[in-house]
Amino acid sequence: MRFMTQGKRWLLTITASCIVMFAASCTNNLTAVREWSKTSLEATQYNELVDTYADTPARLKRYHNSGLWDVQIAMRMKQAEALKQILSVVTDYMGALTTLSADGTVAYSKDVNTLTDRIRKLDTGISGNTLGAVGSLGNTLLKAYQSKQVANIVGEANDPLQAILKGELREIINRDFRADLETEKVYIGSYYDHLLNKGHTSEAAKVALMEWKEMRLEQNARRMQAVAAYLKVLDKVSEGHQKLYENRKQLDKKTLIKDLFSLANELRQQIKILTQS
Amino acid sequence: MTVTKDQAREIAEAFRKSAKVVIKYREDNFQKISPAEYELLHESSNTLLSVSSFITTVAVGLAIDAMENPATELKNVIGLAQEKIKKIQSVGRIIRCVSSLVDLASCIIAKDPAAIVTSVANLNKQMTEKA
Numbered sequence: 587m588r589f590m591t592q593g594k595r596w597l598l599t600i601t602a603s604c605i606v607m608f609a610a611s612c613t614n615n616l617t618a619v620r621e622w623s624k625t626s627l628e629a630t631q632y633n634e635l636v637d638t639y640a641d642t643p644a645r646l647k648r649y650h651n652s653g654l655w656d657v658q659i660a661m662r663m664k665q666a667e668a669l670k671q672i673l674s675v676v677t678d679y680m681g682a683l684t685t686l687s688a689d690g691t692v693a694y695s696k697d698v699n700t701l702t703d704r705i706r707k708l709d710t711g712i713s714g715n716t717l718g719a720v721g722s723l724g725n726t727l728l729k730a731y732q733s734k735q736v737a738n739i740v741g742e743a744n745d746p747l748q749a750i751l752k753g754e755l756r757e758i759i760n761r762d763f764r765a766d767l768e769t770e771k772v773y774i775g776s777y778y779d780h781l782l783n784k785g786h787t788s789e790a791a792k793v794a795l796m797e798w799k800e801m802r803l804e805q806n807a808r809r810m811q812a813v814a815a816y817l818k819v820l821d822k823v824s825e826g827h828q829k830l831y832e833n834r835k836q837l838d839k840k841t842l843i844k845d846l847f848s849l850a851n852e853l854r855q856q857i858k859i860l861t862q863s
Numbered sequence: 864m865t866v867t868k869d870q871a872r873e874i875a876e877a878f879r880k881s882a883k884v885v886i887k888y889r890e891d892n893f894q895k896i897s898p899a900e901y902e903l904l905h906e907s908s909n910t911l912l913s914v915s916s917f918i919t920t921v922a923v924g925l926a927i928d929a930m931e932n933p934a935t936e937l938k939n940v941i942g943l944a945q946e947k948i949k950k951i952q953s954v955g956r957i958i959r960c961v962s963s964l965v966d967l968a969s970c971i972i973a974k975d976p977a978a979i980v981t982s983v984a985n986l987n988k989q990m991t992e993k994a
Contacts (some may be wrong), residue, residue, distance in 0.1 A: 639923075646916060650909040658920050665920070668927045672934050679937055735947040744938035754930045761872055762923045769916050770878055771910075776886045781907050783893050834961060860869035 616687040618846040619736060622826050623687060625850040625857075626679035629819040632860040633673050635763060635812050641664035642766050649777040660688045668779050669758070676750060677822075679743060689738050734833045737834035744831040751824040756817065763813050767806055812863035815856045822856070870926035871918050878915035882908045 643658040778799035782792060826849040833842040866874070889896075889904040896904075 605903050635981055643916065643920075646913070650913060652909070652913045654913045654917050661920050661924065665923050665927055672927075672930055675934050675941070676871070677939050678941050679944070682941050682948070685948055686944055735950075739940060739944045739947060743937060743940040746933040746940065749933035750930060750937065753933070754926045757868075758923055759927045762919050762926070765872070765875055765879070766916065769912055769919070772879065772883055772886065773912055776908055776912075779886075779890055783890070783901075829937075 615843065616733060616736060618843040618850075619830065619837060620684055620687040622830075622846040622850045622853075623680050623683040625853045626819075626823045626826065627677055627684055629853045629857050629860070630673060630677045630680060630823060632816065632819075632857065632862075633670055635809070635816055636666050636669045636673070637757070638809050638812070639669075639763050639766055642770060646770060646773055649773040669755075672750065672755060676747070679747065680823075683736070684738065686732070686739060733837050736837065740827070740834045742832045744827060747827055748824060751820050751827075756820055759813060759820070760817055764810070767810050767813065771803065771806050774799060774806060778802075808863045812860055815859040815863065819853060819856045819860070822853050825849060866921070866925075868922045868929065871925060875915045875922060877919035878911050878918065882915065885911065923993035957976035 640659075640662040642657040643662060647655045776796055781787070781795055787795070826846055829842055829845050829849075830837075833839050836842070885904055885908040889901060889908065893901055
């Protein structure tokens with residue numbers, strides 16, 4: 587069966603090819619967005635420092651017996667739950683962005699191929715090249731649609747996300763978690779110096795106390811390192827999202843792709859520190 | 864009297880700094896002061912530190928309250944993103960439906976009754992599939 591004249595077939599072929607070329611120019615490469623959001627998701631998941639904060643009163647109990655610790659333990663347990671919920675909002679968002687920018691979200695090439703194969707079997711007279719072009723067009727337009735959705739979400743999320751990352755969450759970690767660890771460090775020094783200066787201790791006991799003091803201070807330093815690393819994570823996530831926001835209409839911009847890959851690398855370095863501390 | 868989170872942070876720091884001053888004095892002078900005085904200073908610095916820690920807990924509580932609004936806004940955006948993901952996935956569903964339709968058309972053209980029955984069933988499945 588022949589449904590089209592030769593002229594019409596040529597016209598269709600040329601039109602389809604032009605549309606494909608146009609659509610391809612609108613398509614964005616979301617690999618960098620996906621890579622950055624996936625790494626951000628992984629990095630923000632390391633929320634052990636919230637547990638460290640919640641457990642501080644229990645650790646400080648060994649240096650000083652006070653009724654205030656039990657009150658604080660109860661208060662901090664609730665606070666840790668709230669902080670983890672806030673952090674999970676950030677990780678959930680990164681997860682949604684990763685899914686939205688994933689190839690699998692619009693991987694319909696198999697469905698499109700099935701469709702074009704079936705049209706081909708109908709013997710409509712449309713050339714194989716045209717059908718191939720139609721198939722590519724389908725996938726290309728879906729990719730362009732996907733990029734538009736990523737841009738919309740990034741546009742909507744930027745203000746609240748930056749308010750969390752650069753605002754109170756950062757302040758809590760930078761000021762309160764650091765202050766907390768600083769208090770612990772002073773307690774450790776005071777406790778062991780007090781024991782050492784009290785006298786009536788053997789040389790061996792003094793050495794043992796010095797070693798314990800050193801070990802506790804090292805633990806404290808590692809916790810401080812984790813705080814510094816997590817702050818860098820928040821800063822890199824904030825920086826990356828701001829860049830995404832500013833370039834959301836040109837997600838395939840070379841400088842953006844380069845910046846996002848570089849930020850993902852820096853995030854991986856901080857993940858390494860967080861897993862070791 | 865209500866305290867802001869920043870005032871609480873300043874107070875916590877002031878208590879910690881005071882404790883450090885007391886500890887330094889205690890350690891620098893432990894040979895000059897009596898054991899009772901030494902113990903009193905030790906206990907005082909411990910109290911100052913525990914108050915500092917408690918006020919840090921108060922500051923964190925106030926800061927968490929301040930984060931409630933942006934967290935709720937971001938949660939709404941996540942919901943929006945999930946809808947978009949579903950929408951994109953439904954585009955794939957439309958393609959599959961059209962594909963089934965074309966399949967049915969080819970069976971009609973080929974006058975293949977058995978294949979027509981299968982294609983209709985397949986099309987029906989695609990049309991009624993939940994998003």
